Structures are given as structure tokens and as C-alpha cells.
Amino acid sequence: MPSPASPVPARPVASAPAAVARASAEAPAGAATRSTPRQADPSRARVFCIANQKGGVGKTTTTVNLAAGLALVGQRVLVVDLDPQGNATMGSGIDKRRLPHTVYDVLLENTTVAEAVQRSEKGGYDLLGANRELAGAEVELVEVERRNTRLKQALAAVAERYDFVLVDCPPSLSLLTLNGLCSAHGVVVPMQCEYFALEGLSDLVNTIKQVHANLNAELQIIGLLRVMFDPRITLQQQVSEQLKAHFGEKVFNTVIPRNVRLAEAPSYGQPGVVFDPSSRGAQAFIEFAREMVQRVQTLR
Numbered sequence: 001m002p003s004p005a006s007p008v009p010a011r012p013v014a015s016a017p018a019a020v021a022r023a024s025a026e027a028p029a030g031a032a033t034r035s036t037p038r039q040a041d042p043s044r045a046r047v048f049c050i051a052n053q054k055g056g057v058g059k060t061t062t063t064v065n066l067a068a069g070l071a072l073v074g075q076r077v078l079v080v081d082l083d084p085q086g087n088a089t090m091g092s093g094i095d096k097r098r099l100p101h102t103v104y105d106v107l108l109e110n111t112t113v114a115e116a117v118q119r120s121e122k123g124g125y126d127l128l129g130a131n132r133e134l135a136g137a138e139v140e141l142v143e144v145e146r147r148n149t150r151l152k153q154a155l156a157a158v159a160e161r162y163d164f165v166l167v168d169c170p171p172s173l174s175l176l177t178l179n180g181l182c183s184a185h186g187v188v189v190p191m192q193c194e195y196f197a198l199e200g201l202s203d204l205v206n207t208i209k210q211v212h213a214n215l216n217a218e219l220q221i222i223g224l225l226r227v228m229f230d231p232r233i234t235l236q237q238q239v240s241e242q243l244k245a246h247f248g249e250k251v252f253n254t255v256i257p258r259n260v261r262l263a264e265a266p267s268y269g270q271p272g273v274v275f276d277p278s279s280r281g282a283q284a285f286i287e288f289a290r291e292m293v294q295r296v297q298t299l300r
């Protein structure tokens, strides 16, 4: 295998296929990753977690831009910020320090989703916001009954108002993420085409399998989304090819390029799709929204 131009991986590139194989060997073993046709009520929202326990891989960027892209193509969207960092909230133009109600109140059943949602005027979607208060929920939820399914129950009440609910998960496989996974029909996994991303994938696939087996039989991997992609980097091309070889149709056709406009947009409180619609990053997310709308048809 030719050596990558850059960056130099911390471990030999030759190990990458083994990591992909490990993750994909775990994946098909459970129905969690099969897109078996299922009956779904089209009047009820599809709930998708945007998850990857690795930090900084583009979960929030994917959530807000997919949401804005879906809104642009006529879909009714709710974004749930399930991360105490509140990045999806701020990136949607809503000040996390001034939220009357947050997802924390919803998880502790102090309020309903309908009461707590805010409108992201820029993004064209609704948002259930979060701030640092949510970190406390990790501890408080341990004590309560139905601790894994609180979000699922709360979202059921608004399922007919939306076509898509996108849950931006924190960078961990915590009780918060578990609430997201228990409430979802599927998981979208943004990943960078790097060696360590492959290592983490196998943990995530295992968790999804366990949730599928024990807590949420509906859960499946909707797809792996290659993000921050730079085709000039040989290693990224190699990892991308390996992903396609092992995961096949589970890899989305759309590839999100590394694009500075996507990184600039949050500081303006806007998804990149709205901030600079003609940028390469925005165009890719609009294309991804279209691909997502098509993909959900095949899930029915």
C-alpha cells in the first residue's frame, strides 16, 4: 500500500483494513445494520441520531446543515441538541444562555417538547435546545424510572408535526446518547476518513447492536457519512475505498468536503447551508439532504 502524503498516521496505514474489517464484521451480524424494508407511518417523523463517540468529527455540523438542507427541500424538521456543549443550539442562531426550557427539562419531565421548542428562523427548523445544565441530567437520570426512554416518550407527542427529527449526540456513549439511540429509528455516523475513526467505529457499531438487541428493535445504521474529506490526502482516499468495500450501500454517496465556510458559519449563528449557500460545503449538504429523503423511502 502506498504511504499517505499526509498526515502521517500514528499507526501503520496497513492496520486500517483490519480496523474496517473489525467494525464491519461486527456490523452485519445484527439486524441493526440491515435496511430491511419495514412499515413506517409516513405521517410520523423519522428520528435519526447523529452519533459518533469520537469528539470533533462533525456531528453538530452534520446535524444543523442536514436540518437546514432538509428544510430547503420542503421537509419539516426538529433538531434535538442532546449535548451539554449546546453547539447545535448556538449554531442554529439560538442563545443557549437564554433558553426558557431545554432538553434537560424535557428529560426530567418538567415540560413537554411542544413547550420547549424554539424556532431557528435562519435554519428553517425547530430546535429543542441544550446548555450546560444538561450535564446534570447524566447524574439525575440514573435515579429515575424509564431513564433510557424519556426522550423517546417525549418525542412521541410531536411525531406528527415533523418529517425528520435529528438528534445531535454528545461525544460519548453515555446515558444521554443512550436516550438518543432508544428514541431513534436510525443512526447517521459522520466520520473522517482516518485510521482512528475506524477504530472508534467498531465500538459504536457494537453499542448500536446492543441497543438494537435489548432496548430498541427498530434501530439501524442509516449510513456512514464521509465528512471533512480532502481528496488530495491519499490516506483519506484509501480509507474511503475501504469503507465502501466493507460497508457497501451503508456508505452515503454524498461526501462532505473540508470547507472553511462550514467552519465559519457557527460564529454567525447559522448553518453553513444558509450562511453561504453557494459554497462547496453547503452544496454538499443540500445534496446529502436529497439523498437522505430518498434513502428513507427505501426504509419503509
Ligand SMILES: Nc1ncnc2c1ncn2[C@@H]1O[C@H](COP(=O)(O)OP(=O)(O)OP(=O)(O)O)[C@@H](O)[C@H]1O
Pocket (backbone or CB within 6 Å): 054, 055, 056, 057, 058, 059, 060, 061, 062, 083, 085, 087, 169, 170, 171, 227, 228, 229, 256, 257, 258, 259, 260, 262, 263, 264, 266, 281
Ligand atoms: N466539512 C467541514 N469543513 C471544515 N470544517 C468543518 C467541517 N465539518 C466540521 N468542521 C469543523 O470541525 C470542528 C468540529 O466539528 P463539529 O463541532 O461539527 O464536530 P462534533 O463531532 O459535533 O464535535 P463534538 O464531539 O465536540 O460534539 C468545528 O470547528 C467545525 O466547524
Ligand SMILES: [Mg+2]
Pocket (backbone or CB within 6 Å): 059, 060, 061, 083, 087, 088, 168, 169, 170
Ligand atoms: Mg457536537
